[in-house]
Amino acid sequence: MIYPIRLYGDPVLRKRASSVKDFSEIPRLAENMFETMFEARGVGLAAPQVGRSERLFVFAEYVDAEDEEEGEEADLKTRVKNQWVMVNPAITYRAGQQISTEGCLSIPGLYSDEVPRDLQIRVEYQNELGEKKTQEFEGYLAVVVQHELDHLDGTLFFERLPKDLKAAFLEEHRHELAEMQRRAKAFLKELKARR
Numbered sequence: 001m002i003y004p005i006r007l008y009g010d011p012v013l014r015k016r017a018s019s020v021k022d023f024s025e026i027p028r029l030a031e032n033m034f035e036t037m038f039e040a041r042g043v044g045l046a047a048p049q050v051g052r053s054e055r056l057f058v059f060a061e062y063v064d065a066e067d068e069e070e071g072e073e074a075d076l077k078t079r080v081k082n083q084w085v086m087v088n089p090a091i092t093y094r095a096g097q098q099i100s101t102e103g104c105l106s107i108p109g110l111y112s113d114e115v116p117r118d119l120q121i122r123v124e125y126q127n128e129l130g131e132k133k134t135q136e137f138e139g140y141l142a143v144v145v146q147h148e149l150d151h152l153d154g155t156l157f158f159e160r161l162p163k164d165l166k167a168a169f170l171e172e173h174r175h176e177l178a179e180m181q182r183r184a185k186a187f188l189k190e191l192k193a194r195r
């Protein structure tokens with residue numbers, strides 16, 4: 001099942017998500033989140049982005065496409081090298097610094113090349129069955145995990161920018177962000193009408 005992705009302006013993106021205690025629905029939810037992520041051509045997707053305020057995200061590591069154009073056309077699922085479901089994640093170790101380029105499925109088309117992140121992290125989490133796991137990441141995958149974990153705390157990537165760069169980002173993209181807020185509001189109104 002493909003979920004609609006919540007856009008900037010939707011209040012669910014600003015809430016701190018609740019811990020998952022009941023894992024009975026998590027395997028199906030994670031499967032649907034992967035489908036949604038692949039459809040949107042994303043690298044990661046957090047539960048709040050599909051309207052679920054739960055501490056869960058999914059992400060994938062892809063094999064690089066030989067040919068960019070072919071990569072755009074190809075089904076992303078065929079390029080998955082590894083994929084993870086992280087429930088109730090916590091970063092327990094951080095080292096080094098890196099500046100990353102980030103975008104977000106909830107803020108489509110907008111990017112920043114100046115997002116500061118930790119270079120290496122260790123994450124303790126539960127998988128979709130509730131089993132406890134620990135994994136270390138560095139470089140790009142460390143960025144992905146930090147970005148998705150931020151979603152669980154109601155933080156969007158541009159809020160990690162230094163104050164002056166954040167102000168410049170918001171000013172430069174004022175019109176696009178206002179349009180996303182309008183679309184988010186319309187979607188919520190439609191959802192309410194369906195109930």
